[in-house]
């Protein structure tokens with residue numbers, strides 16, 4: 001991937017299964033717990049990203065045997081029941097908060113160990129003090145290069161091999177507390193006390209639940225006081241399944257809000273009642289208008305017609321606030337995100353980063369980026385939506401979005417850029433340093449791409465009563481396509497011309513009548529209806545015996561065909577602008593004249609006797625053979641099987657058999673290579 005990534009807007013609805021990786025928080029906790037367990041644990045559905053690779057590499061450096069299978073998403077860890085083979089090591093934790101905190105606490109179980117630990121520049125600024133102070137009471141000390149005690153990276157950690165009672169200030173990060181809780185079961189008799197409160201409480205619960213899953217439940221005996229009643233090394237569950245990352249899932253929950261009304265995205269293995277607090281994002285999404293369904297073990301995001309603003313407290317699932325913040329710029333009213341002060345000390349100052357980049361896009365925030373820079377106690381953000389401002393900002397060229405080495409900045413603005421702001425697919429957001437997504441979601445942009453469907457236009461032609469309408473209607477409903485019945489166009493015009501007693505042979509009278517007709521489209525469900533002077537004719541009017549008897553004669557008049565042609569071709573745009581995944585247009589000349597470039601062209605046919613029977617069954621008086629004769633012999637756009645069209649004879653096929661057959665062809669054509 002290059003220095004920047006131009007986000008291509010979704011011009012057709014996002015559809016498919018989102019390739020969400022395993023949870024980073026669970027993978028890194030499971031690695032620590034498995035290493036502290038006796039024996040082997042196979043982690044399945046694991047995440048491979050910079051943060052988990054850092055922890056895997058560190059554990060290997062410390063002498064643990066770890067086998068990784070990236071293709072199968074598994075990690076086999078040979079736990080040593082609390083022993084750490086290497087007494088000395090140099091570890092680099094990058095900017096991985098979990099690895100930094102978890103390893104620091106983990107290493108203190110090594111008696112008389114000496115570990116040099118460093119991280120990226122950003123990690124050197126991130127909070128460690130609460131943890132280092134807590135570990136000091138158990139005779140573990142962090143020294144800087146001059147041998148002086150320090151509270152931040154880089155440091156040399158001199159370890160005692162035990163954890164006694166300790167008190168931790170975890171107000172800056174819940175990871176400071178979680179790190180201690182994971183070594184508590186191996187520290188018989190000890191208790192961990194939390195001074196004050198912590199942020200992101202659900203992550204502490206995740207740690208508690210996972211300790212129990214690894215056989216050593218820890219309990220909060222009093223508020224803010226944890227003990228392990230049954231201490232010992234962790235017990236390997238043998239196989240441990242890691243849930244898909246709920247924070248990463250938030251981007252795909254958000255996508256249908258921006259990618260057209262027939263979007264449908266599926267997140268497999270999603271567990272709303274699982275270990276991750278970030279599943280709460282789905283509830284916020286629902287409050288903001290998303291239509292979500294839990295189907296078995298999958299979350300299905302069906303449709304998000306309008307982004308509703310509001311006020312939300314993101315303290316407990318703050319990693320997802322960036323997803324909502326970017327969406328909020330397209331909402332129907334301002335959105336306030338509260339209690340996110342602690343995110344100002346994460347990968348970057350996330351609140352400031354978000355405000356700065358939204359302002360770059362012309363969006364007003366409160367506080368402003370300037371106010372945030374001046375006061376680091378500000379802990380909420382209000383976003384004022386403004387599509388016109390977005391257009392003004394990106395009118396000349398796509399706006400470069402700075403990501404501050406923060407994967408969540410890159411991904412949330414990647415989702416915003418998926419919105420077709422200009423209605424013509426023009427990119428308007430450019431993500432700088434897109435590689436920062438490797439921290440938790442290396443394949444984020446390809447996962448996004450895989451949900452892009454190509455707008456598919458389908459031409460279905462065939463003789464009278466050959467099953468075009470029922471087939472096209474059923475397919476449209478199944479696939480979220482717009483159905484256009486051009487037969488109804490000719491029937492409508494025929495009805496009006498008959499009402500005006502227009503002689504089909506009198507070209508002047510035909511033209512004169514047509515000139516008084518204004519054409520427009522009315523969409524209901526998956527069907528587009530032609531309105532003549534704003535009126536859609538009833539089925540009874542369209543399919544009356546007189547219309548049946550005259551429609552082919554009127555449809556053969558070149559002036560009539562010329563009159564309706566541009567309108568018919570424009571239906572492609574109508575379908576795209578209304579969020580349909582494709583268009584199915586049926587008639588006689590669709591593959592040959594109206595949409596000769598259609599992605600899929602089908603010619604349906606059936607025996608005349610079968611077709612006559614179908615009409616009889618419907619109780620309709622119709623002269624099928626006679627209509628077919630006129631339709632195929634006329635000079636203007638006769639009924640033909642267009643060159644390259646696929647012929648399907650449905651005389652002996654049921655409706656669902658025909659539909660299945662064509663559906664496969666359409667899905668194949670819609671796949672974006």
Ligand code: CDP
Nearest residue numbers: 464465486487490551552555587588589627
């Ligand atoms: O439903 P059925 O197949 O019997 O006919 P329809 O699709 O409602 O079309 C009625 C008539 O409109 C046809 O018999 C043709 O004369 C005319 N038509 C056409 O000329 N070109 C089209 N693209 C569609 C219909």
